[in-house]
Amino acid sequence: MSALGILTRAGVPEPFPDARRGVWRALLRRPAARVGLALAMVLVLLALVGPWFVPDPNLPDYTDQLAAPSASHPFGTDQAGRDLLARSVVGAQASLGAALLVMTIAAAVGLIVGTLAGAVGGIVDTVLTRATDVLLGLPALVLTLAVVGVLGPGFWNLVLAMSATSWAGLARLARSVARGSARRPDVVAARMAGIGPIRTTIGHVVPAATSQVLVAATLGLGETVLALGGLSFLGLGAQPPTAEWGNMLSDGRNTFAYAPWQLIGPGLGLILSVTAAALISDALRDATDPGRPS
Amino acid sequence: MGRRPHRPCRLRGRLTLAVVLRRLGQAFVTLAGAGVLVFGMLAVTPGDPARRVLEARGITEPSPPAIAAVREELRLDDPLVVRFARWAGGVLTGDLGISWRTGSPVIQEFVTRLPATLRLTGAALVLAVALALVLGAAAAAAPGRWPDVAARAVALVMLVVPSFVLGVVVLDVLVVRAGLGRVIADGTWATVFLPALTLALASAAGWSRVLRTSLLEARSAPYLQVSAARGASRRRRLRVHQLPNAAPPFLTMIGLGSAALIGGAPIVESVFTWPGIGRYTVEAINARDMPVVVGFTLVAVVVYVVMSLLVDLVCAAIDPRLRQRTSS
Numbered sequence: 186m187s188a189l190g191i192l193t194r195a196g197v198p199e200p201f202p203d204a205r206r207g208v209w210r211a212l213l214r215r216p217a218a219r220v221g222l223a224l225a226m227v228l229v230l231l232a233l234v235g236p237w238f239v240p241d242p243n244l245p246d247y248t249d250q251l252a253a254p255s256a257s258h259p260f261g262t263d264q265a266g267r268d269l270l271a272r273s274v275v276g277a278q279a280s281l282g283a284a285l286l287v288m289t290i291a292a293a294v295g296l297i298v299g300t301l302a303g304a305v306g307g308i309v310d311t312v313l314t315r316a317t318d319v320l321l322g323l324p325a326l327v328l329t330l331a332v333v334g335v336l337g338p339g340f341w342n343l344v345l346a347m348s349a350t351s352w353a354g355l356a357r358l359a360r361s362v363a364r365g366s367a368r369r370p371d372v373v374a375a376r377m378a379g380i381g382p383i384r385t386t387i388g389h390v391v392p393a394a395t396s397q398v399l400v401a402a403t404l405g406l407g408e409t410v411l412a413l414g415g416l417s418f419l420g421l422g423a424q425p426p427t428a429e430w431g432n433m434l435s436d437g438r439n440t441f442a443y444a445p446w447q448l449i450g451p452g453l454g455l456i457l458s459v460t461a462a463a464l465i466s467d468a469l470r471d472a473t474d475p476g477r478p479s
Numbered sequence: 480m481g482r483r484p485h486r487p488c489r490l491r492g493r494l495t496l497a498v499v500l501r502r503l504g505q506a507f508v509t510l511a512g513a514g515v516l517v518f519g520m521l522a523v524t525p526g527d528p529a530r531r532v533l534e535a536r537g538i539t540e541p542s543p544p545a546i547a548a549v550r551e552e553l554r555l556d557d558p559l560v561v562r563f564a565r566w567a568g569g570v571l572t573g574d575l576g577i578s579w580r581t582g583s584p585v586i587q588e589f590v591t592r593l594p595a596t597l598r599l600t601g602a603a604l605v606l607a608v609a610l611a612l613v614l615g616a617a618a619a620a621a622p623g624r625w626p627d628v629a630a631r632a633v634a635l636v637m638l639v640v641p642s643f644v645l646g647v648v649v650l651d652v653l654v655v656r657a658g659l660g661r662v663i664a665d666g667t668w669a670t671v672f673l674p675a676l677t678l679a680l681a682s683a684a685g686w687s688r689v690l691r692t693s694l695l696e697a698r699s700a701p702y703l704q705v706s707a708a709r710g711a712s713r714r715r716r717l718r719v720h721q722l723p724n725a726a727p728p729f730l731t732m733i734g735l736g737s738a739a740l741i742g743g744a745p746i747v748e749s750v751f752t753w754p755g756i757g758r759y760t761v762e763a764i765n766a767r768d769m770p771v772v773v774g775f776t777l778v779a780v781v782v783y784v785v786m787s788l789l790v791d792l793v794c795a796a797i798d799p800r801l802r803q804r805t806s807s
Contacts, residue, residue: 316512319508319512319513322505322787323516323780323784324741324742324779324783327738327741327775327779327780330742330745330775331520331772331775333764334520334763334769335520335523335524337767411681415641418641418643418746418749419746419764420761420765421765434644435643441648448644456639459641463635463638
């Protein structure tokens with residue numbers, strides 16, 4: 186077992202032997218990973234179908250402000266009398282959706298930049314690699330703050346800022362895969378069969394890089410959820426009245442002394458999501474790195 | 480460094496002046512790149528800086544001539560390259576520009592708040608290292624047995640509870656109800672413990688796992704078995720082989736982690752109303768006060784780059800293998 190991997194986003198992932206062969210099976214053999222996957226599935230299901238089964242999360246009820254948990258409001262109500270269970274469930278969609286979006290965008294950008302650098306080489310490689318190195322040498326969370334400062338607070342701006350600052354490690358990974366694949370048997374065979382460099386890259390290099398980048402991006406999912414929650418908590422993400430775990434926590438903090446239940450939904454949601462991500466990424470790292478002592 | 484704790488130091492070749500200079504050059508390139516990036520952010524931010532400065536000085540509806548005068552004063556109409564050169568020169572001499580919100584120099588606002596942030600992150604760093612050492616050493620002492628399992632569980636809990644959730648609970652339960660510490664943190668050593676602990680937990684969790692892995696790796700190394708076979712005592716093996724070999728990944732974590740602490744400072748400072756530059760920066764972001772945001776970014780970037788430079792040099796000094804590898 187290694188570090189839980191949610192500390193900083195400065196890490197550079199390393200390629201592992203083969204992403205496609207048996208990662209799932211190796212993952213499912215580990216009890217911790219099974220717990221993590223089950224938890225993740227429950228949370229995603231909750232975010233996807235939950236909103237259909239809860240009342241309107243933005244419906245205020247000024248006769249029932251800051252009500253304690255009860256049969257009609259299992260998580261209580263907030264300062265405007267809105268049902269906190271409904272807000273927590275709908276907030277799951279915003280919080281987890283944002284994290285998945287950031288992961289997808291960062292993986293796509295990293296894949297494109299890295300494959301381009303590795304496959305084209307020459308001046309393109311030098312320029313892209315230098316830019317990637319500069320970005321990797323800077324603290325990602327602070328850069329995200331700065332980009333939000335430029336764009337202004339808001340859900341989409343935060344997603345954009347997080348994506349813009351988290352692709353560099355993935356790009357370096359994709360580049361090393363692309364460079365390493367020049368001598369792979371399937372790539373050599375394709376070249377000898379007269380298939381052009383572009384088709385070889387799309388057909389053989391990109392798939393190999395994609396699986397590696399996706400695994401590496403999954404390893405960072407927990408810290409993405411935490412960072413997004415933290416920045417939203419600071420008021421830099423989704424703006425009221427949109428329900429999102431970070432801004433719900435921020436809403437609840439001033440009245441926490443006499444209405445502590447406001448933290449139940451978003452707090453539990455964040456903790457469970459990050460736990461699921463940590464368990465999965467730990468097992469994933471072990472499964473893809475057979476040489477590491479456990 | 481979460482994703483890959485075993486990053487060897489970037490320094491290659493013998494630890495000669497040339498190698499040190501090359502690493503210094505790399506740090507300089509990163510800083511220069513950051514400078515361009517950050518100035519770009521300043522330049523593309525919507526809104527006229529001249530108007531913002533005037534509004535900060537209390538003129539709500541500045542007249543066009545007044546705006547033009549300030550544009551002249553700030554020389555905003557010069558070509559971008561000239562403005563960049565002047566800005567970079569200012570940064571090097573400690574001039575971070577004028578706050579768009581208060582109208583006073585950013586550096587002045589920082590100087591009054593920086594000591595509080597340094598106290599907070601310094602205390603958090605010490606706490607995180609101490610916690611990581613205890614947890615990591617306990618886990619590595621008996622892999623697979625109960626101290627290991629317990630340390631892993633504790634680290635997981637420390638990691639997954641967000642600092643802003645923990646901070647809100649700690650503030651209410653320990654400070655307001657139990658009366659430990661003061662509600663309004665004044666940024667002095669007397670009130671630093673709880674915010675620093677909140678800031679330290681997540682980092683300490685990650686570092687303890689890295690320390691455990693590297694201690695175990697160092698222990699299973701062949702040279703250690705040889706050393707044991709030759710009758711070296713357990714303590715000697717720990718001191719001569721295990722700790723020096725486990726140190727570089729751990730030092731790397733701490734070096735880069737100290738920057739992570741600064742990145743986390745805005746959140747914890749906001750929860751505990753800590754009067755540091757982190758909270759000030761969050762206020763600045765909400766007010767779109769870019770010179771302050773850029774100033775904070777520069778401070779954090781410099782700390783990060785300098786720390787990773789120091790870590791690489793120290794690692795190379797500890798571990799000769801990191802200097803002698805020739806391939807890149």
